Amino acid sequence: MSISTKRMFAAVALAAGLATGAAQAADPVKVGFIYVGPVGDHGWSYQHDQGRQALQEALGDQVETSFVESVQEGADAERVIRQFAANGFDLVFTTSFGFMNPTLKVAQQFPDVKFEHATGYKRADNLATYAARFYEGRYVIGTIAGMMTKSNTVGYIASFPIPEVVRGIDAFTLGMQAVNPKATVKVIWVNSWYDPGKEREAAETLIAQGADILSQHTDSPAPIQVAEEKGVHAFGQASDMSRFGPKAHLTAIVDNWRDYYIARTKAVIDGTWTSEDTWGGLASDMVHISEYNSEVPEDVVAKAEEVREAIIAGTLHPFAGPIKNQAGEVVVPEGETLSDEKLLSMDWYVEGVQGELPK
């Protein structure tokens, strides 16, 4: 870059700064985050907070962020959301399904504040929703599990039987059975998003029942630690958990909220924010597959990458027919794909999942 272009650059930047920067510097956009778990869970809430930190770093003085962690999904949520709104916050992210109705209530009381609710389905003019197609990532790790299991039994530690979790189990199983029709999935429900003790017990039980690979839809790294102790393999949840099981951790589905949080906050600053529904996946990198462990054989990595790229390219949909339910009946015929609406209310297991879905 020549000196003159540098100067020109500086002049333009200065002019822009004079026009808008002064007002922004004095009055940063305030963004609040509400987490259902502790920021130190290394799972769901941790990743949202990573997104918040990235936002703070990317936008610097233009933004002021704040968060409240471990907010119960009961009567407390509404108060915390309202406190943000009443204290001059411009944008509030509520990051758990159970915050849906309280977020909507507060959004109605504060029409000038913008709200974003993760994983819900109720929207308003100032309430947007966002979620990630984690099932795409689960299909990829299902592929790895199918190729690597020797006992043909894979363990799955699940939290609550809501559509999001059921969809994950189904996508994982479909990915696994596509490469290994003999493999089956055993599920244990721990009825918690974050309970290291229960998650550990569930992991031990699954291994005792013959599982040589574990997958989880709970947030603590306890199952990874159990897998490391018992010499089996596991997949990280929400963040790269490889440090909790250097040998056991094959790869992880990483929740990447950074780009989304930065884009949405910028939209508020620019005045272009609108209420919409975002469902990002592998293509937008909202769902990210972390580094593969060297324990994963090369042909398995190649297959997983092939599947990942096919999903990104749109040539492979995890829920493309034919799909059978547990009873062996064809639910999605060949040539059809399960619609987003059906995916959002998923409440049945595909063939290959053992046990009954609690209802």
Added chain:
Amino acid sequence: MNGRSVGFLTLEPRAHASRHWVWGAPLLAVALTLVVGAILFAALGKDPIAALVGFFITPLTSAYGLAELGVKAAPLAMIAVGLAVGFRANVWNIGAEGQLTMGAIMAGGFVLSVNHLSGFWILPLAVVFGALGGALWAAIPAWLKTHFNANEILTSLMLTYVAQLLLNWLVHGPWRDPAGFNFPESEVFSPSATLPILWEGTRLHLGVAIAVIAVLAIWVLLSKSFLGFQIKVMGLAPRAGAYAGFSLRKVVLTVLPLSGALAGMAGFFEVAGPIGQLQPAISPGYGFTAIIVAFLGRLHPVGILFAACFMALTYLGGESVQMFMGLPLAVTGLFQGMILFFLLGADVLIRFRIRIGAPRPGKAA
């Protein structure tokens, strides 16, 4: 006994429990908590005064904040006062959380079955169902105790998990909102089954007023009624009570369902007030926190009212310093832990007096 000596300090037993220190100890505990809290904030690199103000004052500076204190303190006070009745009689109900849940289930089930109707009769009936749910759930450990001498601490605690799993099953299954995309939530309660708001623009609901009335009613029961007298006697001297012809059986079969009924009502007030529907998480552990509140309030209804407000304030304060000062959530737990720790420590002053120096020789008690 000459009292216990720690170096130059000696603890000397008092002839009578000090009346001053019964009420002085909690105040001393609060004072010590504030001092240590200030030191802690300073160690975290925050201005201690600003942090204490942020924790204890800021939440109360708005009408909404005051109302929230009531919303948060009401279930704690109502449950704690019920537990205190039992604790005074040496009946240890640890399962108020389960009774709260059962109250919410019974009342919620009734509400959902008439959710398409409207009428003034729905709400009072639902409250009765809530009380009944809690009372029946607490009657199980009461019956197990009187018939099999089963320890009510264990049975009431275990039944808590049963109640929570039952609620989980109901909202995941039969009571799930058909229009709710299979998410585990019931329908939103109709306006006829929702508690009216007492203070416009806040969440202060009718349940808060009823909680205060319940606390006062228990005060009258304990201080003026024959049952209250029996409860106290059975707690302090069960054998004397037995000689007087009081029945432990009767006391157990009364106080456990009574505390259960209060917890059950509190449960219904949560789902019909701030929450507005049945869902898997209806209480952030009010039933367990109420045990602390009961002891912090010296098992006395008025003390419990203050203790519940203080405990509620620690939650609001914890949120406020997280939001505005970036302090960690652990601060809430720390303050709650410190207040209990100092209270238990300060309690020693009720029965002992501190003397500087070695124990006096020859003064045998």
